[in-house]
Amino acid sequence: MQQQEGFKKYLPHLLVLIIFAVLSCAFCYPAFQGNTISQHDMFTWLYASQESREFYKQTGENAMWANNMFGGMPQILIDYYPQTSWVNKLNQIIQFYTHGQVPNPATFFFLAMVSFYILMCTMRVNRWLGAIGAIAFAFSSYNPIIVSAGHTTKMLDIAYLPAIIAGVLIAYRGKYLQGAALSGLFLAFFIDTGHYQIVYYGLLLIVILVVGILVNAIRQGKLKQWFIASIVLALSAGFAFAASSARFIQISEYNKYSSRGGSELNGPQKGSGGLDREYAFRWSIGMGEALCTLVPDLYGGSMSEDIGEDSHFGQKLSQLGAPQQQVAQITQHAPLYWGPQQETGNMSGSVYFGAVICLLFVLALLVIRNPLKWWLTGACAFFFFLAMGKNFPAFNYFMFDHFPYYNKFRTPSMALAIPSIIFPILAIWALRDIFTDKISREELWKKVRLSVMITGGLCLLILIATQTSMEYKGVLDGQLAQQFGQAGPELFKALIQDRASAASSDALRSLVFVLLGGAVLWAYAKNKLNKQMAIGALGLLIAADLIPVAHRYLNEKNFVDNDTYAMQFEPNAADLQIKQDKDLYYRVYDLTSSPFNDSRASYFHKSIGGYHGAKMQIYQDLIENQIGRYNSAVLNMLNTKYFIVPGDKGAPMVQANPGALGNAWFVSEVKWVNTAREEMDALNAPSLGNPADTAIKDAFNPVQTAVLRNTFKNEMGNYTFGKDATAHIALTKYGPRRMSFESNNSQNGLAVFSDIYYPAGWHATIDGKETPIMRTDYVLRAIKVPAGKHAIEFYFDPPLFASAERTALIGNILLALLIVGALYLTFRKSGQPAFPVDKNAPQVK
Incomplete structure (x- = not known):
């Protein structure tokens, strides 16, 4: 009988949840009529993540490195499969999300309303007022705008933020463990979802709120309660961060090499460890x-x-x-x-x-x-x-230049x-x-x-x-x-x-x-x-x-029928023609669209283009200074074997590039340079459209010369090298994070590989013995190869991957214990409500 009465107390909340579900489904009704929402950014992600998703299907492991965009970049920012996180699995369950499929947009609005309703319950608001507030929050126009564009992680992080605030308020009200558990769970979802700009803004809001509560506590003489709540919340935040930290830790490692970490190419103004100011403030x-x-x-x-x-x-x-x-x-x-x-x-x-x-x-x-x-x-x-932003420069430029990580x-x-x-x-x-x-x-x-x-x-x-x-x-x-x-x-x-x-x-x-x-x-x-x-x-x-x-x-025009959706992933005639090439690994440059703002080619090929907001900075430099000028030598060194270009009536057609240098080659000499600018300028060569350009002196020839910074002189030492007429290196086995080669050269050689240099995880071995990798030609890899026949292997083993997964496992365990303890404390007395209820709040029957 007591259990029935206890259940009846939750029936009004269940009714509100049903209303939320009906409203979400009605708003997104085309999704329930055999249609799929057409989201540009979701398509972009599906194209970009194709190689890593296929690798995971085949092996059950993270690819870690993605060769299908920008010549290669860390996979962690494109696609990631946590190994030890129940938080990630639960996060996907409550979203009704299947990895690699476009989600139903109704889920986002439902979760947003539920999260805000939790906050309203915490604030002791009448359930109907709470439902009205939840509807107002979920259907504020920014949310359907970003859902229609495919900014799903942004939408989810916005949706989770009210529930985090609810947990904070519960804790400062004296229900320390319950508040810490609620805020910790949703903070873990918040970080796991991983739209870090919204995470940054959300944490700033929490800090402002906590400081405001502190001022109130001082006025009311409740500093002890504030300190206890703060300590408990800090612990839960630590558990939440650890539980969802595996991806964040690895991204933090990558950040200094990405376009978010700044470029040294144009001097200190771009080497300050952040985005270019003009670019950052465009919107x-x-x-x-x-x-x-x-x-x-x-x-x-x-x-x-x-x-x-x-x-x-x-x-x-x-x-x-x-x-x-x-x-x-x-x-x-x-x-x-x-x-x-x-x-x-x-x-x-x-x-x-x-x-x-x-x-x-x-x-x-x-x-x-x-x-x-x-x-x-x-x-x-x-x-x-x-x-x-730039329309309030005194404030925002100060923030950009001085506030931690804001740039x-x-x-x-x-x-x-x-x-x-x-x-x-x-x-x-x-x-x-x-x-x-x-x-x-x-x-x-x-x-x-x-x-x-x-x-x-x-x-x-x-x-x-x-x-x-x-x-x-x-x-x-x-x-x-x-x-x-x-x-x-x-x-x-x-x-x-x-x-x-x-x-x-x-x-x-x-x-x-x-x-x-x-x-x-x-x-x-x-x-x-x-x-x-x-x-x-x-x-x-x-x-x-x-x-x-x-x-x-967000309306019926944002949806397409399933056949139209499937066509987005069908190869065209040019794609099919290129796929007939059984070479293990080569690259494609698709010029039928904006090549660095469109990742479609990455779905079918290893592309030198693609789209990502945080590509590698050295590659961004190469795009701006050489690839964008169609530098033939640079395109050749990237093993760009095929171009896709507009043909008759705009139909894509294939042009083969006989100058593509393959996966690796021996060079005859090194050109030493002192700065990034000198290294970039040393790559200057005629463009594809003007191969006889005589205005370029000392044109770069990647087959003959490797351009190295003087920072690698210690690795080179007194090493002398050369190549005979039959010297070669051949790729024998390809995988996104492991590649094998066979080399043959009668002399000691310096080998250049057409893969992108990244120091945080790539290793090279010759006959099983590790050898250092040097950055050459601004973006490529080079190693010293002794005379004779050798087996060469490159493998990607990010140093933080294993430790980040261990940290996540510990965090998942601690967060689970915190939540179990909070649930026990909440329900140990029969009929104890999960959220405080204001008996004086108006009840609408």
Whole structure:
């Protein structure tokens, strides 16, 4: 009987979870009709991870090194299979995730709502208010935007953050073990998911929150409780980090060699151990764009908006004689965005928090009496400043140059993910205080009236500005207009009208929602609505406000049928032709798309291109200085055996490269250089398009000469070398992390291998005896090979792999013990609830 009564206490929460599941599935309904979401970044990952996934299927082991992108790079940033982590397995289970398959997007919204609902329960919020806050958080427009783009790890880490905050609050409330277990579990998921920029932002938010709680503890004389909670939380955080650290530890090792670690090529300004500042701040919101959190299409939304054939733009296209089918196609992807973010190809939509949520956020500042609200508000301002990037240079350049690890990240606009959590927290907190009568009805009306005046007044000012002072001209409009030829100026005049229309209609829309939200609160303050009706009305308003905007960025157009999806992984005629070559290992350069922003070729071939935000820095240098100029000698030394180029009517065709040097060769001489710049310049040679270029003196010949930095003179010593006419090295066995060669040379030789140099894990042996690997030709490997016939082997054994897995195993065990202890403590008394419950909270039946 007691067990039945205990179960009944959880039935209301179960009902809320069912609502979340239904809402998530309804929002993503095409995924349940035999369709797959078409996510650019997910396709990119599937292409890039193909070799490592196949290797794992065959061996059950991590490939560790990926040869199918950028000539080779560590696998850890592309694909990883933890060996000892129950955290990783549970993380995949709750996502309903199958490795190597596109996930169902409904899962992301469901997890986001559940996580936020846990936080609301922790804050002793009525379950219906908690559900409303969860919906507001999950369907804030940033989330469907990143889901549609395929930024799944980012979405998951945003989703997990509220539950981490919940655990922190529980611990500081005195339930130390339960809070530590909850925060530790979700922090482990947070780190395991591995979007480290969101992890960085999330930890900054936790630090701000903990400091705010400390100030409160000092005022209330509860320092002892604060210290105990802090110690327990620190231990749980340590367990969580250890449990999910295997990948993080290895990435930290790789980071100093990646493009996030800086380049020495152009001197100290690029060798400071971080991204180039200009590159890092490309995606910075303008100060005016912050208002998109209140008015979604104030700056046009995205670069691919469906504005309809009856738009000014569509009508102008028709007037200019465009076929109706073409008009329909163009207006479905109109460049409506006109804000300051110049990387418009990545401008996928406006970050909209909701007009009603913004109203409640302002009301929270007037209603909530807990000073912690100011810490959360300050955190909002801090992250808005970060999002402005180069448009708030005094603050952000200081952060970039001086704040630890901040210069490893790009896309400042991502910082808006944190206010998208804080806004609904404060909004629902305000409603909790209002509906538990912590403020009188008379005072409530005064606060509501002021909040409506502030928020609605801002909407009204924006509406007036959309008609009077805004120009609607984007920084790249000139380039876009050129694509339309002589009709470009006329078409963009029409597009400006559509931009103005979108801005004004959304400003009016937000004003209406603010007034309606204010009207509900007025009716409650004047006793014209009871609590239940007011909560229901506000919930409907918030859902009606946010979900349609979210639907702009994730809808049936983002899905493809399964046959169309499968076609993305079908080889074309050029791919099939190249695959007929049974050579063990060669490389391909695909020029039918942007070769270093597209990883499709990596799915079928070993490619010298690909896409990744943190490729090896030495390879990035080579792209910028040599490959991008089609340096024939450099392409040959990378064993680029085939080019895929546009043929008749754009169809891809194959061009063989007879100059490709194969997997390894002996050289006759060394050219010693002192600096990175000298080494790079020593590779200068004619381009493919101008092989007789006489302007290049002392053109690089990789068959004859190896370019070495003087830092390797100790390894070379007094070694003399040469090669006879029949000297050769042949690859006999290929694997991503182990390759075998046979060599034959009557003289001592210096062998160059067409594989990318990486000092943190690659080893070379000659007849089983290890020999040092030297970096040559800026990116390749070289070893000294004695005269005669020899068996040479290269194998990849990252020094941190085994120790990182051991650390993860220990962390998994400790975290499991912590969670078991917390569960025992929570349920040792029959009927003990998992979360604190406010008996005074309004209950809607």
